[in-house]
Amino acid sequence: MEWQKTADAVVIGGGMMGTCTAYHLAKLGMKNVVLVEKKTVASGATGRCGAAFRAQWGSRLNIEMGKRCIDKFEHMQEETGMDIGLYQNGYLxxxxxxxEVEIFRESVALQNSMGVPSRMIDHDEARAICPGINVDDALGFSYYERDGQADPFLCNIAHQEAAKRLGVKFQKFTEVTGLKVAGGRIKGVVTSRGEIDAPVVVSAAGAWNRHIGDMAGIDFPVVGERHEALITEAVDFDVCPTMLMSFVGDYYIQQRPNGTIIAGCGPNAYTKADHDPEVMGNSWGFLERTAQVLLKVLPRTRNIGITHQWSGMYDLTPDLQPCIGETDEIKGLWLNVSGCRGFMFGAVAGELVAQMIIRGSSDLDISDFHWRRYAQGKKFKDLMVV
Ligand SMILES: Cc1cc2nc3c(=O)[nH]c(=O)nc-3n(C[C@H](O)[C@H](O)[C@H](O)COP(=O)(O)OP(=O)(O)OC[C@H]3O[C@@H](n4cnc5c(N)ncnc54)[C@H](O)[C@@H]3O)c2cc1C
Incomplete structure (x- = not known):
């Protein structure tokens, strides 16, 4: 790829958040957008995620984001011209x-008031939705059938290809090593392959965003946290026909359209949280704990083979919520980080950031996602988080 020394905007990071931002900047008419990625598209957390999306959140803004993200996934094939492996099997x-059940109840009431027809269900209905589930020790459930999953590689690559068609240049295997700043304004980026001058730079580097902030002396409130996941061999499709998730139980389990089952649990269960985004790797502790969860919650998974185990970096923020906006310190420098849901929020967040950059405002007010809330002693509250 030919090197461009100038751009109207540089986006750092080729995961879902960055690729969708670049795509929407170009779609809204920006002519000269360059995305810089130190490895390949989907090589970060996006290509290692659980692939799920939902509108079952517990705050107005997240529910609105969730509603919009479901609309995006439902129209992504039409929008990008690529199959994205969409499968809406609901979230239980x-x-x-x-x-926890009280939190579900309050969240469902809020979701319903915003046009999301999720509902509380009883044990019998939970068993009808997912035959074979063992939920004798559970106290309550919420369910929404339009929640679902899609293939994260396909979604990411679909946006890359659509962005390319609109003229976005992807500079891969190119690491941003510095930011150019003068007079309180961003002037461009320094990379392992040369410099690019640009009046707008969007940092969408997932768990690595902190390093980008450090380059300009700004404290981007993001750390990486290593999470593991596993996938089984393909089995009868009705073993887990819906996505299962529990915050207190600390697990998620879902069956892919090809019959394989993805499962994961939080790092506390298997290893001390690892915050170095370069450290991946797998642990026996995770395998043991997740196998126990699978056997307990879905007894039919006994004797199913596990074919693959991997890890990826959560983009952890102090309140586990997105941090999106232009920095107060450096005009033209933006942060777009999801707070651990960048696969599902990527397309919506990318569009809103592009609107704010190009039009000066977005059609959904997301100022509550600005991380200046921390300096003001505030946290964004939503209890429907992993
Ligand atoms: C096991 C697991 C399960 C998950 N399950 C879900 C789920 O079901 N649903 C969901 O929505 N989210 C899920 N997540 C979270 C989700 O994966 C992330 O929030 C999301 O992928 C972040 O997207 P991103 O584009 O911000 O970051 P990434 O996808 O990590 O992309 C950031 C990119 O920036 C690049 N980069 C970093 N530094 C530089 C630099 N200096 N120069 C150039 N490029 C750079 C990296 O190489 C990387 O490709 C899960 C995460 C994990 C680990």
């Missing part, structure tokens, strides 16, 4: 404590 939230 499983509550094990009175407190």
């Amino acid at each position: 939230m499983i509550g094990y404590t009175e407190k």
Whole structure:
């Protein structure tokens, strides 16, 4: 790829958040957009994620983002011209404590008031939705059938190809090593292959965003946290026909359209959180704990072979919520980080950031996602988080 020394905007990071931002900048008419990626598209957390999306959140802004993200996934093939492996098999939230079930109940009421027809269901309906599930010790459930999953590689690559058709240049295997700043304005990026001058730079580097902020002396409130996942061999499709998720139970389980089952649990269960985004690797502890969860929640998974185990970096923020906006310190420098849901929020967040950059405002007010909330002593509250 020919090297361009100038651009109207540089996007750092070729995951879902960055690729969708670049795509939407070009779609809104920006002519000269360059995306810089130190490895390949989907090589970060996006290509290692659980592939799920949902509108079952617990705050107005996240529910609105979730609603919009479902619309995006439902129209992604039409929008990008590529099959994205969409599969809307619903999300079954499983509550094990009175407190958790109360959170589900309040969240469902809020979701319903915003046009998301999710519902609380009982044990019998949970068993009807997912035959073979063992939920004797659960206390309550919420369910929404339009929640679902899609293939993260296909979604990411679909946006890359659509962005390329609109003229976006992808500079891969190119690492941003510095930011050019003068007079309180961003002037461009320094990379392992040369410099690019640009009046707008969007940092969409997932768990690596902190390093980008450090280059300009700005504290981007993001750390990486290593999470593992596994996938089984393909089995009868009705073993887990819906996505299962529990916050207190600390697990998610879902069956892909090809019959394989993806499962994961939080790092506390298997290893001390690892915050170095370069450290991947797998642990026996994770395998043991997740196998126990699978056997307990889905007894039919006994004797199913596990074919692959991997890890990826959550883009962790202090309140586990997105941090999106232009920096107060350096005009033209933007942060677009999802707070651990960049696969599902990527297309919506990318569009909103592009609108703000090009039009000065977005059609959804996401100012509550600006990380200046931390300096003001505030946190964004949504209890429907992993
Ligand atoms: C096991 C697991 C399960 C998950 N499950 C889900 C799920 O079901 N649904 C969901 O929505 N989310 C899920 N997530 C979270 C989700 O994967 C991330 O929030 C999302 O992928 C972040 O997208 P991103 O584009 O911000 O970052 P990434 O996909 O990590 O992309 C960032 C990119 O920036 C590049 N980069 C970094 N530094 C530089 C630099 N200096 N120069 C150039 N490029 C750079 C990296 O190489 C990388 O490709 C999961 C994550 C994990 C690990």
